[in-house]
Amino acid sequence: MKTYLFKRLLSLIPILFVVSIVVYSIIYITPGDPAEVMLGDSATDEQVEALREELGLNQSFIERYFTWVGHAVTGDLGTSYFMNEGVTSAIISHLFPTLSLAILAELFAIIIGIPIGIFAARRRGSYVDQSIMGLSYVGVAIPSFLLALFLVLIFSIKLQWLPVAGYKDLSEGLMVHLEYMILPAIALGLMHVALTARMTRSSMLDVLNANFIKTARAKGVKEAVVIYRHTFRNALLPIITIVGQNFGILIAGAAVVETVFNIPGIGQLVVNSIERRDFPIIQGVILFVTFVYVLINLIVDLLYGVIDPRVKLNK
Amino acid sequence: MKAKKLSLFMAIISLVLIIAGCSGGGKSSSTTTTSGESEGGALKEELHYASNAQPPSLDPLMSNAVVTREVASIIYESLVAFDENYEPVPMLAESIEQSEDGKTYTFKLRQGVKFHNGKEMKSEDVVASLTRWAEKSSSARAVLVDPVFTAVDDYTVTLTLGQGTTLALGAMANVSHLAAIMPKEIVESAPESGVTEFIGTGPYQFVEWKQDQYLKFTKFDDYVALDTPASGLSGKKEALVKDVYYDIVLDPSTQLTGVQTGEYDIAGGILQDDLAQVEANKDLAHITPFSMNYSILLNRKEGPFTSKEMRQAVSLALDHDSLAAVAAVGNYTISPSLMPKHVEKWSTEAGAEFFNQKDTEKAKSLLKEAGYNGETVTILTTRDYPVMYNEAVAMKEQLGAIGINVELLVYDWATALAEVRSSPEDWDLFTTSFPGVPSPAEMLYFAEGYFDGAESDTQKELLAKIRSAATHEEAKQYWEELQTHSIEDVKIITTFGLNAIHAYSNKVEGYKYFDVPVFWNVKVAE
Numbered sequence: 001m002k003t004y005l006f007k008r009l010l011s012l013i014p015i016l017f018v019v020s021i022v023v024y025s026i027i028y029i030t031p032g033d034p035a036e037v038m039l040g041d042s043a044t045d046e047q048v049e050a051l052r053e054e055l056g057l058n059q060s061f062i063e064r065y066f067t068w069v070g071h072a073v074t075g076d077l078g079t080s081y082f083m084n085e086g087v088t089s090a091i092i093s094h095l096f097p098t099l100s101l102a103i104l105a106e107l108f109a110i111i112i113g114i115p116i117g118i119f120a121a122r123r124r125g126s127y128v129d130q131s132i133m134g135l136s137y138v139g140v141a142i143p144s145f146l147l148a149l150f151l152v153l154i155f156s157i158k159l160q161w162l163p164v165a166g167y168k169d170l171s172e173g174l175m176v177h178l179e180y181m182i183l184p185a186i187a188l189g190l191m192h193v194a195l196t197a198r199m200t201r202s203s204m205l206d207v208l209n210a211n212f213i214k215t216a217r218a219k220g221v222k223e224a225v226v227i228y229r230h231t232f233r234n235a236l237l238p239i240i241t242i243v244g245q246n247f248g249i250l251i252a253g254a255a256v257v258e259t260v261f262n263i264p265g266i267g268q269l270v271v272n273s274i275e276r277r278d279f280p281i282i283q284g285v286i287l288f289v290t291f292v293y294v295l296i297n298l299i300v301d302l303l304y305g306v307i308d309p310r311v312k313l314n315k
Numbered sequence: 316m317k318a319k320k321l322s323l324f325m326a327i328i329s330l331v332l333i334i335a336g337c338s339g340g341g342k343s344s345s346t347t348t349t350s351g352e353s354e355g356g357a358l359k360e361e362l363h364y365a366s367n368a369q370p371p372s373l374d375p376l377m378s379n380a381v382v383t384r385e386v387a388s389i390i391y392e393s394l395v396a397f398d399e400n401y402e403p404v405p406m407l408a409e410s411i412e413q414s415e416d417g418k419t420y421t422f423k424l425r426q427g428v429k430f431h432n433g434k435e436m437k438s439e440d441v442v443a444s445l446t447r448w449a450e451k452s453s454s455a456r457a458v459l460v461d462p463v464f465t466a467v468d469d470y471t472v473t474l475t476l477g478q479g480t481t482l483a484l485g486a487m488a489n490v491s492h493l494a495a496i497m498p499k500e501i502v503e504s505a506p507e508s509g510v511t512e513f514i515g516t517g518p519y520q521f522v523e524w525k526q527d528q529y530l531k532f533t534k535f536d537d538y539v540a541l542d543t544p545a546s547g548l549s550g551k552k553e554a555l556v557k558d559v560y561y562d563i564v565l566d567p568s569t570q571l572t573g574v575q576t577g578e579y580d581i582a583g584g585i586l587q588d589d590l591a592q593v594e595a596n597k598d599l600a601h602i603t604p605f606s607m608n609y610s611i612l613l614n615r616k617e618g619p620f621t622s623k624e625m626r627q628a629v630s631l632a633l634d635h636d637s638l639a640a641v642a643a644v645g646n647y648t649i650s651p652s653l654m655p656k657h658v659e660k661w662s663t664e665a666g667a668e669f670f671n672q673k674d675t676e677k678a679k680s681l682l683k684e685a686g687y688n689g690e691t692v693t694i695l696t697t698r699d700y701p702v703m704y705n706e707a708v709a710m711k712e713q714l715g716a717i718g719i720n721v722e723l724l725v726y727d728w729a730t731a732l733a734e735v736r737s738s739p740e741d742w743d744l745f746t747t748s749f750p751g752v753p754s755p756a757e758m759l760y761f762a763e764g765y766f767d768g769a770e771s772d773t774q775k776e777l778l779a780k781i782r783s784a785a786t787h788e789e790a791k792q793y794w795e796e797l798q799t800h801s802i803e804d805v806k807i808i809t810t811f812g813l814n815a816i817h818a819y820s821n822k823v824e825g826y827k828y829f830d831v832p833v834f835w836n837v838k839v840a841e
Contacts, residue, residue, distance in 0.1 A: 032729035033737075038371045038508070040379040041732060041747075041766075042453040042492070042759050048736075054507040082371060083526045084511060090526070149568065157572055164572040165564065167528065262564050264528045272527050272565075275699075276371065277729050 008298050012291070019290045020072070020283070024065050027279050033057070034081045034277040055081055068283070077287070078280035080273075087284035091266060097167055098265030101257070102250040104181055105189030109246060113193040114239065117200025118232065124205060132197065139194030144253075148187035148260040155183060165262040184261040188254060192246045199242045203235040210234075236307055244300035248293040359580075359822075359839040360557040364832060365564040365573055367584030369527060374509030375493040376451040379759075381750060384490045386561060388548065388831045389532050390431075391495030391515035394422050394441065394472075395488045399547040399829065401658050401753065403484035406541070406549055407436065407496055407516060409470075417479030417785070424470040429537045430498050431520035438466035443499040445474070445487075452492035454757045458482040458782055480782050481790060485753035490548070490830045518554040518835045530561040532834075545836055552835040555825075559834045574599065574818050580839050581823060583832060585816035587644035587702070593818045603646055604828040605655045606815035607748035609706060611808040612760065616739040616768035619692060624685035626805035629744070631678035632717045633710065635671040639811035642706040648812040653758065653798050655751040655812055661791065666799035678717045691722050695735065695742035699728040702813060703746040710744075735766050748813070751830065755794050756781050760807050767807075773800050 035051040052058050071078060077087035120129045156164045162183055170177045207213065208231055216226050255267030266285055273281040304311040368382045375387035396406040405411055407428060412421040428436040442464045449455045449462045461477030474483065487494045501512050513521040518540070519532040534554035543550040562579060564570050567586045574582040575596060585593060593601050613620040613629070620626050639647040651670035654661040692714070696707035704725070711721040724742060726734065735745050752758055756778055759765060777797040784790035801807060819826055822840040827833050
């Protein structure tokens, strides 16, 4: 187990290295110059040049990349061009809203998706099953920004229950925080409700057809025990995989919802940074999101071993 | 059994929704006041203004972005400010004397004016601030020849110029690259990327900048207001709301819904298409101040538009009315005046005979004369500003009708800006916009070395005459000549002037817009 963990962590290094080179190269060839964006169209060439020099934009690609990597390995991801702030601290300050949003969306997906999936599996082929699965197609297909606008129209404008947009930190109280997060979380999470429900259904069906379930039923085990103890537990692996993957996707995909609801998360941070060509932030955030994504996959793999002792990880 | 569990789950979800919904209670809580200083008058202590952009910098000399000037004018003041007729009048100066030849200006400073850090403003601060301004501001560069600021004593500053001009005070009152007075230490320690502390003398002081969220300003208790009536950006300024929040709300539909539900008191970025919706809402008021002259810049460095006939052909072919109708919906002005019409001092119809002619026949014959052979003409534009993009699409259609082969090159704004400056081979026409300036000499596109290329001798000569004219009347005559020349020679095509839409709650009293949103003398009822 320990060796496995160590190996997996070690394999992170080449991944992050490759991602950093790719991101750096893309940024390097992207047109648009932070100095010009900052100064606007009234600046003289000399003013632009002086600022480029100060920001280190006049160095060669190799020079810039290695200076950056040199700092990055010590944990220093550089300083934003636009904010009076380091990249690491900018990521940290923008991380909580995204995490909160992703966790709420994920909870929404689990709390609604899994019971619906089980429900549909139990009534396989019935009208209920067919309508749930039909609706889940709709759930997957609705773009989150459209759903967001729709939710705002009903809950904020018509009913005036919830705020249109904005963000309040958890420090201002859980209820106030939730009030601002609930619509974005639903907008972000609906697609994942559908995905989780579909995965739960098909995974449950696989197990329900297994011999040991038939045996259990033949022995007269109560239906509830068959479903929740025997079937669900055995169907959990693929469900956990999709929940884990969802979480990574939720973090990376929060940008749209964050923009619509004006939530200062890392998604919005990266979108805004691209617009203003704030290169250090873009690099930092992408590297960070990659790291989180890989880390979540690792956690999911570790959970396999916990849930199903037959899965051995130390190979 | 499972039905029971499912209903339990559903019950939990509904409960969460209901609790969240109830505590939202009608109006959003974000604008509700907490303390009761002004409870008796039932006024709010917070004002929320929704802006559609975040400033690239809070240093007014680092950027000519509209947002930067908006936030800078909350924090900072200058020696002079415009009254509502665009006349520069004293603000931090007590009095101003001008020598006969217009080469020397003497400013007596108001005594007892305090910076937000508690220090009193003295002439050394003014000299340091204005010396940096003279170097960095495009207005200063455009109108002042060899400016030197000197401290005579603690409360007297002189400006001496290499050449006399009547335009100096106007440039000093310009909100773009504001001639902000800051403490000397802050100016002197500023790196190339701008000052790092934001200390001015205005009625509101800077408190906090939450990146991509909001900027917060709070009432400056030691502010000493003038007792002259408020006019334009001059006169008496009173902070009637304790905290001003400059909320950054990039999505225009969020701005509109937010001002409808009371999340924001004022929304400055309402889309043209949404004007009808604002007008239909009885809880909202709105103003439509002039915002920008939408213009087409022609590349005279290289490509087809180095030829005057080609430029004129484009100008003749364009139908400004339909361009504006497509791009600006119903909220625009069409005028040959390159200075916005409300700046009456300079606005003129000179050159109208060359403007908005829609003469496609003549345009076609000019194309022939210029030897145009169907080469591709590239319009560089951006979707970041929908007005520009829509204008470019309509223009493609109109130019296509006279046989010009047009291609759109669509980039995000940052890329477009870089292309215009550094790749003249890639573009021929560029959709852009220009805010008002105090005098024609300060128009960006008349600046030497501007990206569109060579300036004509006539232009150079007339600009010099405008700068050095002894009286405004004389300067205006030269300006009329220059405007006529610019339209005839197609230096630039100003397609239409766009009016922005600021929607605000009926509870807001005294809000106005004068080159920037004005937050002082504004009350918000509970």
